[in-house]
Amino acid sequence: MDYYGSQINNLIAxxxxxxxxxxKSAQRLAFHIINMPQEKVEALASSLTEARxxxxxxxxxxxxxxxxxxxxxxxxxxxHRTIMVVETSRDLAAYERTGRxxxxxxxxxxxxxPQLGIGPADIRLKELMQRLQGDVEEVIIATGSSLEGxxxxxxxxxxxxxxxxxxxxxxxxxxxxxxxxxxxxVTLLRALDGRVEL
Numbered sequence: 001m002d003y004y005g006s007q008i009n010n011l012i013a014x015x016x017x018x019x020x021x022x023x024k025s026a027q028r029l030a031f032h033i034i035n036m037p038q039e040k041v042e043a044l045a046s047s048l049t050e051a052r053x054x055x056x057x058x059x060x061x062x063x064x065x066x067x068x069x070x071x072x073x074x075x076x077x078x079x080h081r082t083i084m085v086v087e088t089s090r091d092l093a094a095y096e097r098t099g100r101x102x103x104x105x106x107x108x109x110x111x112x113x114p115q116l117g118i119g120p121a122d123i124r125l126k127e128l129m130q131r132l133q134g135d136v137e138e139v140i141i142a143t144g145s146s147l148e149g150x151x152x153x154x155x156x157x158x159x160x161x162x163x164x165x166x167x168x169x170x171x172x173x174x175x176x177x178x179x180x181x182x183x184x185x186v187t188l189l190r191a192l193d194g195r196v197e198l
Contacts, residue, residue, distance in 0.1 A: 062107040062124050063089045072104055079103045081137040087111055090181035098185045111152040138166040157198040168195040
């Protein structure tokens with residue numbers, strides 16, 4: 001039964017299509033947006049369209065940014081000889097929240113997953129290998145501890161080791177099957193500090 005009319009139903013449907021937003025949350029958000037002052041709604045709509053138009057991937061590390069190079073890659077104070085390989089931009093943000101990692105990142109935009117048809121050519125491995133042509137001393141592999149994350153870590157290790165670059169893996173402390181973005185900073189720091197040679 002149609003309780004609200006087509007405009008509200010459409011807004012609820014659009015919001016519930018977002019990841020992690022169920023129908024009740026979408027309904028709550030829709031009513032909140034409808035009750036917001038007009039200028040705040042316009043600012044929200046503008047920020048959505050502006051972000052979609054201007055956000056792109058960093059040419060160096062592959063994270064989301066609104067400039068050619070992200071602030072981390074553009075920072076001369078960061079240690080560009082140490083590269084942490086992560087699955088997503090959310091994982092990068094999780095490590096940045098610890099405030100302790102001083103190197104740079106490489107975002108794979110996924111992991112090797114044969115069941116879903118995702119192979120080595122489908123993630124940003126070629127770009128990683130190109131970055132390693134420069135002055136790189138260590139690659140820290142910080143993929144998740146799922147089967148796919150472990151498979152990707154081993155594959156990357158086998159690719160890099162012949163180049164004579166130190167390859168390490170984040171240590172235990174990250175639960176098996178856990179996503180890095182949901183793990184607290186203390187656990188992430190323990191995993192980073194206890195990384196081991198592969």
